[in-house]
Amino acid sequence: MSVATELDVLTPLLAYRRMLVIRRFEERCLELSTATPPAMAGSLHFCAGQEAIPVGAMDALTDDDRVVATYRGHGWALERGIGVEELLAECLHRSSGINGGRAGSPYVMAPWLGFVGENSIVGAGVPIAAGCALASVFLGTGRIAVVSFGDGAVNQGALHEGIAFAAARRLPVVLVCENNGWSEMTPISETVPFPRLADRATGYGIPAVTVDGCDPFAVRDAITDAATRARRGEGPSFVECDAVRLMAHYNRDIEHYRPADDLEAARARDPIPRARAAAEASSSAAEVATVEREVQELIDTATERALAAPRPERSTARDHVSAAIPSTPERAPGIGLESLTFGQAVNRALGNELESRPEVLVFGEDVGAAGGIFGVTRGLQKRFGAERVFDTPISESAILGAAVGASLEGLRPIVEVMWADFLLVALDQLVNQAANVRYVTSGRASAPLVVRTQQGATPGSCAQHSQSLEALLAHIPGLRVGLPATPQDAYSMLRAAVADDDPCVIIESRSLYMIEGEVDEEMLESVGGARMRRAGADAVIITWGTMLHRSLEAASLLASEGIEVGVLDLRWLAPLDESAIAAAVRAAHGRVIVVHEANRTGGFGAEIAAGIAEHLLYELDAPIMRLATPDVRMPAAPELQAALIPTAEAIVKCVRQLVESPSDSGAP
Ligand SMILES: Cc1ncc(C[n+]2csc(CCOP(=O)(O)OP(=O)(O)O)c2C)c(N)n1
Secondary structure, three states: OOOOOOOOOOOHHHHHHHHHHHHHHHHHHHHHHHOOOOOOOOOOOOOOOOOHHHHHHHOOOOOOOEEEOOOOOHHHHHHOOOOHHHHHHHHOOOOOOOOOOOOOHHHOOEHHHOEEEOOOOOOOHHHHHHHHHHHHHHHOOOOOEEEEEEOHHHHOHHHHHHHHHHHHOOOOEEEEEEEOOEEOOEEHHHOOOOOOOOHHHHOOOOOEEEEEOOOHHHHHHHHHHHHHHHHOOOOOEEEEEEOOOOOOOOOOOOOOOOOHHHHHHHHHOOHHHHHHHHHHHHOOHHHHHHHHHHHHHHHHHHHHHHHHOOOOOHHHOOOOOOOOOOOOOOOOOOOOEEEEEHHHHHHHHHHHHHHHOOOEEEEEOOOOOOOOOOOOOOOHHHHHOOOOEEEOOOOHHHHHHHHHHHHHOOOEEEEEEOOHHHHOOOHHHHHHHHHHHHHHOOOOOOOOOEEEEEEOOOOOOOOOOOOOOHHHHHOOOOOEEEOOOOHHHHHHHHHHHHHOOOOEEEEEEHHHOOOEEEEEOOOOOOOOOOEEEEEEEOEEEEEOOOHHHHHHHHHHHHHOOOOOEEEEEOOEEEOOOHHHHHHHHHHOOOOEEEEEEEEOOOOHHHHHHHHHHHHHHHHOOOOOEEEEEOOOOOOOOHHHHHHHOOOHHHHHHHHHHHHHOHHHOOOO
């Protein structure tokens, strides 16, 4: 039963009380936000008219089940056990708020209470709920995950991917559609050409019902059935709750678009008077009056206290973006040196992680039985079983979202996104979801997942299978981004990523999968840290990924001309090893060239150059040069690719220019 429930059985009086708490809470928020001056900043989305849904649902759940809520989620938050004062203080952005003012009204999260969170990205909670449910099955906890979303969310890709994922694996998920008839300012009838949204679910082969979402008991019964099926291992179910929206889309919405009769019809179905009538029919008038008085007192006291609470300290605004990097693990160099290809080194790292950490799962498209399209996960499913290494639907949002949910539950998912280009269809789960968890929860929760992907151009690869996208990811606070370029790094950096407590993206290079090198399995490290791959005092090439090899080739060519150029392999763009960059710039007497395969404009090279200019300007002997793929889409023809991607010869030319006439040099 709900943590908010004092009694085991939901009575009409109790249902009324709990629904009234939600209603009065929101009325108070509306009051505070429309006061002059407003006491509450920002947008608030009220669930008035939908209170029966969380109240009924919670009665079908155990305290241990997980709730992933719609952004219109005050009711779910209160019902899952967040106190009125803590929630109100959060909406007031006070330090005593459940998220210390970092979440505000629409993004409250408290995974430690089973409240995985609201989600301000429509539909995004479904894949996350699938991940929570995946963890439940794997860990055998018996928990289910309930995810709520609005009617408009049934048109969202992430929702469909999440359902496909959950249905494919028969995960214990209950999908609760809160159909209030409106998607922001558009009636749902305009975007779904049939009346019953539950019909959408039948295409996934899962049971679906429609119930009166203004009746907590009808909701409870439907969710109890769905939860029972989920607990029996029969997979997800869809419960459409037919409800009403009483308070507009958000606090300042004047509803100019809404027909008067629609609002009137909604008011006629207001669940609060109905719940009151039911309470009066089964309890005395004095009991009902007591409930009303107590609820009012609860709201008034919470308001007084929340308003008096301090605002967050400005000095804390940068805290909890990422965990502190742990010290480098003990290593024993020289033990177990073996010659492996880059791809084999990744496979070895995955095998060792699966072996040493029972909480590691590996999943993605084709990674199971087939071993991945590049053979990198070959043999792992056979060795560790299909519970731990498995194939997924072609649903990148669901793959990443499931990783978010599973990581919140204490697992360490390592997921493969076959091509970095495909990350673009699912970035929400990395950027808006995974990267936020630590910050919004002030470090009380995190999403320690690892995404492995590969990128770059190879002869014949088209414009949708060639891009180098690291700068997009390195731009996001909260994400770690590493680009191994040697078999040893492919091994050690992946293991560092798994050990790290934050979301990490490891970007491999398809063109490097077959290169061979010595790998020391005992060589463990923490995330971060650049490596000087070659010393040289005439200039330094700062690079990463595929360009490391071209830079080293260029350095050898230059050495034969008597020019000694250093090569710094950054390896991790986040965290960035700024001290290694500074040391390299100084050792090269301020002659620097940054080389990368990604397009030039907005490439990470610009960040490196800006950082050097900011901190080391007076160490520079010449303007910093950048060599990158020009701002062109990537053609498939090998001849055209070769005309664009930096070659060793092009690097040599730039370095010569830099070394020979430093003061005149500029970008090529
Ligand atoms: C992915 C995404 N697209 C658009 C929005 C902007 N937006 C916020 S709420 C909303 C309407 C959602 O409608 P529905 O799912 O029916 O939920 P309801 O408002 O009825 O609770 C929209 C479009 C968003 N937050 N996320």
